[in-house]
Structures are given as C-alpha cells and as structure tokens.
Amino acid sequence: MVLPKLTRNLPTCHISALTRQAFPDLTLADKRFFVNEPVDVILGGDVYPQIMLDGIRKNVLGSLLTQETVFGWIVTRRANSIKPTNTCVSYYNEISLEKQLASFWELEEMSKERKLSEEDRYCEELYKKITMRNEDGKYVVSLPFRKDYPVNISLGRFLQISYFQFYRNEARLSRDENLQKEYNRVLNEYVELGHMAKIHTNRTADSSDNYYLPHHAVKKEESTSTKVRVVFNASQATLNGTSLNDILLPGPVLQADLTILILRWRLFKYVFNSDIEKMYCIAKSC
Structure with a gap:
C-alpha cells in the first residue's frame, strides 16, 4: 500500500514542556517531543531491533519506560x-487476469435460449389468437387483457376524469394559437381515418363500459x-x-439487448435499420 500519510501530527494529546526536566541526565532522541x-520517519519491525x-x-x-x-x-x-492516533482504512480489491478474460468471453456469447415467464407465454399465445388481417391487408390486434379481467379486476367510471383532462388540455392550447391549430389538424386526421369518434351527449357519467384515453400535445420544435x-x-x-394499463399484459421484451445487437452487426456486411412511423390499435369495447 502506498499512502500519502499514515497518521496526523504527533503527539495528539497535550504534553507539558516541563516534562523533559524529569530526565536531566538523558539525551532524548526527540528533543521536541x-x-x-509531522512524523519524520517510520521504522519497521525489522529495523527496530538494530537501533x-x-x-x-x-x-x-x-509509569514511564x-x-x-x-x-x-x-x-x-x-x-x-x-x-491518540488516526485510523487509516484502506480497501483492496484483487481481480485476476482469468476473471477479466472470462468477463469478455461472457460478453461475446449470445443467448441461445429465450426464457419467458408464464405471463409472457400467455401473452404471446393470446397475440397469435387475436391477431388478424382485414380486407385492406392491415393487421388488426385486440388489446391483450389479463386473465383475471373482468372477474377480479375491472375498470371504474372514467368519463368525468376524461372531461377534466380534456378541459385542462384545451385551456393550455388556447394560450398558443399555432399549437392549437396544429393539434386540431392532427385530431381531424384521426377522425377522417376512423381512429377517433365523437362521444354522444347521452352517455352517462356513471357508465363504466368504456374507457376514454386522455390525450395532450407534445411540441418538439427541433x-x-x-x-x-x-x-x-x-x-x-x-x-x-x-x-387501462393495469388490466393489460405488457408482454415480453421483443428487442434484444443493445450489446447483442451491436455484436450481431459484426457478422454481416450490411445492416438494415427501420422504424414504425405510425401504428394504430383497434380495441374491443371494454
């Protein structure tokens, strides 16, 4: 161990200068004891017997010696x-070369077996059963509800909360004319595509048959x-x-670990990267 210092200045307790008068016939090694x-030098046990x-x-x-x-x-x-003295605590961690090499080998290895929980397996099987394609060739996927819905868990009344969220969002949009205009354009596009419908006024607030997704605007100028x-x-x-998220299954993680993806890139000459621009979900009525 290489330390900047082993202890602080000595002595740490008060010693009267008159103490040296008790040894008039002795030549002390430290006349300023x-x-x-600061300590000038520290001698090891191998040197001590020689001096x-x-x-x-x-x-x-x-009581003095x-x-x-x-x-x-x-x-x-x-x-x-x-x-009387300071206590110096040092932590030492030894990592052998074999362990360091083993960590690199483990990083290079790709997982061959995909382990899924019982809930994730149920979600995959449910996805296979409820996924279909319509006449236009588009995929239609129903929401993956949990096994205990609606027997043990159920949605409560939500229309009043949806109204509150809607009015708060409208108040925010009213303070930014450009944002409100662009936001209304996107919502009108949802109506034209059939992804959104107007709520009828005869719908009672006590109804818990449906869940209304609250929404808000996120502006990103860059x-x-x-x-x-x-x-x-x-x-x-x-x-x-x-x-709604509480009664739905999240499903397994489909994307591989980022490290594994980068390692796979080294196996091929060309790499393709893609993203889903828009994805719509057609849900059955709750």
Whole structure:
C-alpha cells in the first residue's frame, strides 16, 4: 500500500514542556517531543531491533519506560488521549487476469435460449389468437387483457376524469394559437381515418363500459418531421384507481439487448435499420 500519510501530527494529546526536566541526565532522541509536528520517519519491525542499545530504565516517574537507542533515549507510556492516533482504512480489491478474460468471453456469447415467464407465454399465445388481417391487408390486434379481467379486476367510471383532462388540455392550447391549430389538424386526421369518434351527449357519467384515453400535445420544435405529437395517457386511473394499463399484459421484451445487437452487426456486411412511423390499435369495447 502506498499512502500519502499514515497518521496526523504527533503527539495528539497535550504534553507539558516541563516534562523533559524529569530526565536531566538523558539525551532524548526527540528533543521536541512535546510539540505537535509531522512524523519524520517510520521504522519497521525489522529495523527496530538494530537501533536498540543496552540502556533501559523502568518505572521512571512511576509509569514511564526509557530505552536507549542509537538516536538517543526514547520514553514510552500509555497516552492519556482517548484517540491518540488516526485510523487509516484502506480497501483492496484483487481481480485476476482469468476473471477479466472470462468477463469478455461472457460478453461475446449470445443467448441461445429465450426464457419467458408464464405471463409472457400467455401473452404471446393470446397475440397469435387475436391477431388478424382485414380486407385492406392491415393487421388488426385486440388489446391483450389479463386473465383475471373482468372477474377480479375491472375498470371504474372514467368519463368525468376524461372531461377534466380534456378541459385542462384545451385551456393550455388556447394560450398558443399555432399549437392549437396544429393539434386540431392532427385530431381531424384521426377522425377522417376512423381512429377517433365523437362521444354522444347521452352517455352517462356513471357508465363504466368504456374507457376514454386522455390525450395532450407534445411540441418538439427541433423535429424535422412531426413538430406536434398527440400523446395518449393509458396510465390515468379511473375512479376506482385502475387504469387501462393495469388490466393489460405488457408482454415480453421483443428487442434484444443493445450489446447483442451491436455484436450481431459484426457478422454481416450490411445492416438494415427501420422504424414504425405510425401504428394504430383497434380495441374491443371494454
């Protein structure tokens, strides 16, 4: 261990300068032993026996021990201070070369077996059963509800909360004319595509047959394609504290670990990267 220092200045307790008058016939190794100063040198146990001489006096002033060394006489006694010196704590961690190489090998290995939980397996089987293609060739996927819905868990009333979220969003849009105009354009596009429908006024607030997705605008000026996005909040709880996300299965993680993806790129000459521009979900009525 290489440390900047082993202890602080010594002595740490107060020693009167008059103490040296108790040894008028001894030449002390440290004539300034009562002064709080840095330690000049620390001798190991292998050197200590070589500096000791024959002179020794016991019970000096009742409890002191004096010993003669090549540097002069040294005085030994238990210090009165509760904590005479500092305690230096060092942490040492040894990692062998074999362990470091093994970590690289484990990083290079690709997982061959995909382990799924019981819930993830159920979600995959459910996805295979409920996925279909319509006459236009588009895929239609129903929402993957949990097994215990609606017997043990159910959605509560949500229309009042949806109204509150809608009015708050409208108040925010009214303060930005350009944002409101662009946001209304996106919503009108949803209506034209059949992804959104107007709520009839005869729908009662106590009805819990349907869940209404609250939405708000997210503005991103630096975006080159879509500067205003409509974000739906399926985590908004109903009056009984249950949200749409609570009764749906999240499903397994489909994308591989980023490290594995990068390692796979090294196996091929060309790499293709793609993204889904828009994805719509047609849900059955709750």
